[in-house]
Amino acid sequence: MSDEEYATFLFYFQETDCAYTFKLGDTGFGGGTVFYVTDEGRHGMEYAPFELEKAAWGCEGRKIQGTEEKGIGFGWQNTQYLRKAGCSPMVKQLDKINYNGYTDWFIGSIDEMSLFIKSIEVPKFEGDLSFYWSSSQHDDPYWNDYGINAYVVHFFRPSYLYHSVKGRQVKTVPFRNF
16 A cells, blocks of 8 residues: 555545544644644644745745635645646645655645644744745735735744745745644
8 A cells, every 4th residue: 555545544544433533732644743623633734843944935926826715724725726836936845745654745824824833832843933934825905016925924923914925935834634
């Protein structure tokens, strides 16, 4: 059974009576830390135990259709649209990840990124704990003089919505659904 087939098996296994029940802080199937659960712990999201290196969100000057979603559950979809556009250094870096046999990592939406940061009691990452990219594009006509931006979340102010030019070098943390 390939890693991808096993990941698919585990996803559907979670729909059975024998499902593993996760709680916040557990280690997920992909080796990350669980920060969001649904369906009484059968499904949710985990974040990788590492950050991606600083990279541009990319696609400067372009509106990437489908990436404007901000809510919980939209990060995977946003990442797929970015991947299809083929102009995101951040996603190209993400696509090289095979951690614990899983390659289905994605960049969280702005709401998922905020939830992730709020779930961490003590910073687990070293270095510059400032901004992290989300997969959510910011397209507000008021800011059009500055171009089409993307949302970032600040490590110490996760409730505020910030946006940045897409060419800025910023870190992010991969997520995966289970």
